[in-house]
Amino acid sequence: DSGVTQTPKHLITATGQRVTLRCSPRSGDLSVYWYQQSLDQGLQFLIQYYNGEERAKGNILERFSAQQFPDLHSELNLSSLELGDSALYFCASSVAQNTGELFFGEGSRLTVL
Amino acid sequence: LAKTTQPISMDSYEGQEVNITCSHNNIATNDYITWYQQFPSQGPRFIIQGYKTKVTNEVASLFIPADRKSSTLSLPRVSLSDTAVYYCLVGDVNQFYFGTGTSLTVIP
Numbered sequence: 001d002s003g004v005t006q007t008p009k010h011l012i013t014a015t016g017q018r019v020t021l022r023c024s025p026r027s028g029d030l031s032v033y034w035y036q037q038s039l040d041q042g043l044q045f046l047i048q049y050y051n052g053e054e055r056a057k058g059n060i061l062e063r064f065s066a067q068q069f070p071d072l073h074s075e076l077n078l079s080s081l082e083l084g085d086s087a088l089y090f091c092a093s094s095v096a097q098n099t100g101e102l103f104f105g106e107g108s109r110l111t112v113l
Numbered sequence: 114l115a116k117t118t119q120p121i122s123m124d125s126y127e128g129q130e131v132n133i134t135c136s137h138n139n140i141a142t143n144d145y146i147t148w149y150q151q152f153p154s155q156g157p158r159f160i161i162q163g164y165k166t167k168v169t170n171e172v173a174s175l176f177i178p179a180d181r182k183s184s185t186l187s188l189p190r191v192s193l194s195d196t197a198v199y200y201c202l203v204g205d206v207n208q209f210y211f212g213t214g215t216s217l218t219v220i221p
Contacts, residue, residue, distance in 0.1 A: 033209065035211075042212065092156070102149075104158070
């Protein structure tokens with residue numbers, strides 16, 4: 001158990017819909033990262049927050065957005081969903097913003113039908 | 114951005130030592146090298162991190178030559194449960210990009 005909690009674990013929805021994925025970082029961790037992993041694909045870095053502020057953007061689509069709240073939990077919002085958005089979405093947290101030691105949650109598996 | 118290159122796959126017999134090499138020619142001065150292990154449908158798990166020379170912990174060793182353009186993860190006496198994908202990761206400011214990883218299969 002990494003200490004990072006992601007909900008929901010599984011989500012099935014239809015194209016065009018909007019979903020929100022939630023992440024609670026480890027206690028004391030200020031940095032949150034979101035990654036997308038499609039079937040047979042590597043981990044794609046989406047976005048990073050540190051203590052409530054966006055610090056880095058990776059390959060995140062404009063249909064996707066995220067935020068980190070004052071209690072440090074984070075949400076990833078995916079809208080106008082397409083079939084290709086079906087993937088595992090991982091959240092990771094770390095104490096600082098530049099450390100390479102990330103603690104990953106178990107992921108949220110999104111299926112778009 | 115420090116791009117990493119690893120072998121796509123490797124096979125090893127149980128009980129053998131496995132060495133996985135990662136190439137990162139344009140590593141920056143402040144970058145650390147980190148390795149992660151991932152099982153199917155699970156989040157990656159931190160294995161080891163280093164900056165230069167050699168680092169060892171209870172599960173692996175990491176060898177980094179003086180020029181830091183490559184690194185080698187060494188797994189001693191692998192077992193079937195070490196079958197997983199191993200990612201080499203080079204830190205870049207606030208972004209951590211995973212490469213394609215090396216799929217290690219341990220054979221009985």
